[in-house]
Structures are given as C-alpha cells and as structure tokens.
Amino acid sequence: MLLFAFILYGIYVAIDDTVPVSFMADIAGTREKGTVIGTYHTVFGVFVFPASVIAGYLWQVYSIDIAFLFAACMSFLAFLMMFIWI
Numbered sequence: 001m002l003l004f005a006f007i008l009y010g011i012y013v014a015i016d017d018t019v020p021v022s023f024m025a026d027i028a029g030t031r032e033k034g035t036v037i038g039t040y041h042t043v044f045g046v047f048v049f050p051a052s053v054i055a056g057y058l059w060q061v062y063s064i065d066i067a068f069l070f071a072a073c074m075s076f077l078a079f080l081m082m083f084i085w086i
Contacts, residue, residue: 021037028036059067
C-alpha cells in the first residue's frame with residue numbers, strides 16, 4: 001500500500017510541478033523565460049508561506065478538523081472569485 005501511495009504521490013507532484021512551469025514558459029518570450037518562471041515561484045512562495053503558517057496555527061491551537069475546514073473554505077472562496085471573474 002505504501003508503494004502504491006508513493007507512486008500516486010509521484011504522479012501528482014510530476015503533474016503539479018510541471019504544468020504551471022510549462023505554461024509560464026509558453027507564454028513568456030524567449031529572453032524572459034527564466035524571469036517569468038522565477039517570478040511565478042516567488043509569488044507562489046509568498047502566498048504559500050502565510051497559508052502554511054495559518055494552517056499550522058489552527059492545527060496546533062484548535063484541531064486538524066479546523067485547519068482542513070479553513071483550507072476548504074479558502075478553496076471555495078477562490079472558486080467563487082474565479083467564477084465571478086470569468
């Protein structure tokens with residue numbers, strides 16, 4: 001079971017890490033590819049760090065259920081914002 005989970009996680013990471021970078025490389029000009037990919041990872045990291053801190057705080061102070069509920073609410077809020085924007 002652990003081997004199966006490891007393989008599935010590897011597939012997920014391969015898709016999750018390569019698709020956005022490939023998209024950024026496609027929309028960037030020839031000379032700006034490194035800058036665009038670096039900017040993408042910087043912006044991603046700037047937003048992921050506070051989210052991780054908030055989730056860790058909620059998990060430690062309240063419970064794992066509250067942390068996952070917060071993540072689900074934020075995901076739903078992002079969905080609504082994307083739906084309204086489009």
